[in-house]
Amino acid sequence: MSDNVLIIGAGQAGAQTAIFLRQNHFTGSITVIGDEAYVPYERPPLSKGFLAGDVEIERMSMRPPSFYADKGIDLRLKTAVLHIDRVQKTIGLANGEVLSYGKLVLATGGRVRRMISPGTELPGVHYLRNVDDVLGFRDRLTAGARVVIVGGGYIGLEVAAVAVKRGCKVTVLEMMPLVLNRVVAPEMSRFYEKVHRDAGVDVRTSETVSGFEGKGRLARVRCSDGTAIDADLAVIGIGIVPNVELAVEAGLPVDNGIVVDECARTNDPDIYAAGDCTNHPSRVSGERLRLESVPNALGQGKAAALAIVGAPVPYDEVPWFWSDQYDLKLQMAGISKPGDQVVIRGVVDARKFSACYLRDGVFVACQAVNMAKDFLQSKKLISHRVRPDPSLLADANTPLQAFLPDAAGG
Numbered sequence: 095m096s097d098n099v100l101i102i103g104a105g106q107a108g109a110q111t112a113i114f115l116r117q118n119h120f121t122g123s124i125t126v127i128g129d130e131a132y133v134p135y136e137r138p139p140l141s142k143g144f145l146a147g148d149v150e151i152e153r154m155s156m157r158p159p160s161f162y163a164d165k166g167i168d169l170r171l172k173t174a175v176l177h178i179d180r181v182q183k184t185i186g187l188a189n190g191e192v193l194s195y196g197k198l199v200l201a202t203g204g205r206v207r208r209m210i211s212p213g214t215e216l217p218g219v220h221y222l223r224n225v226d227d228v229l230g231f232r233d234r235l236t237a238g239a240r241v242v243i244v245g246g247g248y249i250g251l252e253v254a255a256v257a258v259k260r261g262c263k264v265t266v267l268e269m270m271p272l273v274l275n276r277v278v279a280p281e282m283s284r285f286y287e288k289v290h291r292d293a294g295v296d297v298r299t300s301e302t303v304s305g306f307e308g309k310g311r312l313a314r315v316r317c318s319d320g321t322a323i324d325a326d327l328a329v330i331g332i333g334i335v336p337n338v339e340l341a342v343e344a345g346l347p348v349d350n351g352i353v354v355d356e357c358a359r360t361n362d363p364d365i366y367a368a369g370d371c372t373n374h375p376s377r378v379s380g381e382r383l384r385l386e387s388v389p390n391a392l393g394q395g396k397a398a399a400l401a402i403v404g405a406p407v408p409y410d411e412v413p414w415f416w417s418d419q420y421d422l423k424l425q426m427a428g429i430s431k432p433g434d435q436v437v438i439r440g441v442v443d444a445r446k447f448s449a450c451y452l453r454d455g456v457f458v459a460c461q462a463v464n465m466a467k468d469f470l471q472s473k474k475l476i477s478h479r480v481r482p483d484p485s486l487l488a489d490a491n492t493p494l495q496a497f498l499p500d501a502a503g504g
Contacts, residue, residue, distance in 0.1 A: 097122030099402060100185060100193060102175050102340065103201030104128020106136065106388055107369025109156050110395030111199050116165045118403050125168040125193065127175055132225055133159050134169075138388060140228050141252040142418050146259070147232065151225060178344040180362060197402050200341055200352055200360075200367040201395065204334035204386065209244070212305035218312030219328045222249060234327050237261030242315045242325040244303050246273035248417045249331035251286060254295050255419040265296040265323055267303055267315070278426075278461055279436040279449045285463070286419070289445075293420060334386060336371040349373055351384035356408035358398035366401060368394035378412050378476060379429050379458075387415050412473045421445075425469035428459030428476045439490040440465060447490075448472075455481045457497070471495045 099115060101108045104126050112124050128134070135154040143149030162169045174188040184192050206221040213219065220231045235241065239262045243250045246268030258264045266273070272283035273290075287297050302318040306328060314322045338348045346360050347353040351373030358366045358374070369391040373384045389411060397409040417424040422445060430451040440447030448468040451459040457480045460472030471494035475482070482497040 098194065098196035099124050099199065100195040100197075101126045101199040101201055102185065103199075103203055103337075103369070103371075104130065104134045104169065104171065105201060105203045105369065105391065106134065106156065107203070107391035107395045108199065108201030109134030110392045111201060111366075111368060111398050112162075112167050113157065113165075114396045114399035115402065116167070118399060118405070120399070120403050122196070123168070124166070125170060126162075127170045127173050127187070129172065129174050130224055130226075131172050133157070133162070133171070135225070136388070137224075138416075140225070141222060141249050142256070144225075145222075145228050145232055145235075145253065146256045175340060178340055178365075180344050180365070183364065196364065198365045199358075199398050199402075200365065200371060201369045201391075202337035202340060202367075202371045204336045204370040206330070207333040207335050209303070209330055209332065211303060213307055213312070214330070216306050216308050216312045217310070218308070218326065219306050219330065221330050222253065223334070231327055231329065235260045235262055238263065240324050240326045241265070242267065242323055242328045243331065244315070244328060245331035245333075246270070246275075246297070246299065247277070247331060247333070248274070250329070251290065251419055252417060253329050253331065254290055255293070258290075258294050259420075263296075264294070265298065265325075266290065267301045267317065267323075268297070268299045269302045271300050273297065273299065277430070279430070279434075279451070281436060281438055281442065282449050282461055282463075285442055289420065289422065334370065336384065338371055341367070341371075349382075353382075354394075356397070356410065357401040357406040358394045358409065359401055359406075366398040368398045374409065376413070377408075377410050383413070383429070385413055387413065389414055412476045414469075414473065422463055423466075424461060424463050425466065426459070426461045427469055427472045430459040430461070434458065435484065437484050437487045439468065439488060441490075450482075450487055450494075452482075452484065452487075457482055457487075460494075465490075468494055474498055 134156045139149045177186045206223045241257045241262045241264045243266045274283050304318045305316045307314045315325050336351050341352045352367040354372050370386045376383045393409045414427045434451040434453050437450045446464045448462040448465045457475040462469040
């Protein structure tokens with residue numbers, strides 16, 4: 095077992111690795127290096143409670159600052175890593191310092207995907223990925239403010255929900271025919287589009303942005319069809335890009351993320367990777383995945399820690415996600431794909447229903463709106479590759495667990 099672990103990245107994956115190392119009796123030195131100024135924090139509230147002003151940074155912290163000192167974890171914030179030397183087993187910092195490692199964990203996460211359009215540099219045009227991003231525009235979400243959101247994915251719709259509740263005039267521009275087009279069934283897309291329209295959001299699909307205009311500050315957003323939308327503020331949410339540059343330069347395998355095995359190990363026996371930046375095998379889906387989710391970051395962080403202490407346990411959790419918009423909690427398990435058969439349980443108009451996905455008859459995913467039991471029970475169906483009868487599955491009065499192989503025996 096190494097007595098010196100360096101972790102690049104102070105997000106949830108990096109912090110979880112350090113925490114779990116100590117919980118599993120690792121007594122060597124641990125250094126966590128992050129480029130932000132804040133102790134590791136939970137990111138989901140950024141587009142929800144933190145943006146709304148209901149949750150402050152202290153409540154988002156994974157652990158209080160004193161925890162790291164008490165556990166002997168050297169937390170180096172506002173620090174950038176420039177390169178990795180796998181031969182010398184060192185990393186070089188932007189301040190010129192060189193640190194040696196016995197084991198190295200890459201938890202570098204991702205960064206926002208930026209638009210290549212005129213005017214994105216104008217004051218008033220924002221992205222949302224970290225605390226400083228939110229602090230840069232949160233106070234401008236005031237009654238009457240004209241807010242244009244580019245991207246109708248989870249982040250864009252969550253921002254829209256907060257902004258319209260604050261009294262802003264909100265427009266969402268989505269280039270695809272449906273919001274959430276890539277990740278949910280059309281029935282779910284249409285439901286959320288209606289929810290936002292009913293709340294007062296102007297949702298425009300199949301709309302492409304050509305640029306941002308204004309003299310010294312954003313004044314309007316120009317669409318490709320020539321339409322101009324007056325705007326005091328624009329928020330761009332078109333996805334993230336994994337931070338793999340350090341891994342590429344170091345010669346580690348990268349393919350839509352840093353390639354790792356089920357225990358978060360790269361092909362270098364002294365280097366591990368965890369979180370949004372990784373591409374890992376999934377037994378459940380039968381393919382390799384790069385997941386942008388908190389559960390994945392935490393799970394892979396634990397897997398990396400266990401492998402480092404010599405007690406490897408494969409990370410094998412059913413992928414799951416969630417989104418809070420208005421009074422709706424959308425909870426998702428599994429990965430759906432275009433072409434999957436969709437079975438709706440419950441009543442869409444009652445705002446309490448689930449979309450279940452079957453692929454070649456196998457239950458592969460569930461997206462539940464205010465249906466927590468369906469979400470929780472669906473994980474077992476996905477893991478067991480259950481083949482439910484679609485007509486029975488559509489009956490919301492039949493619990494999903496009734497479809498498990500051992501259900502009849504109690």
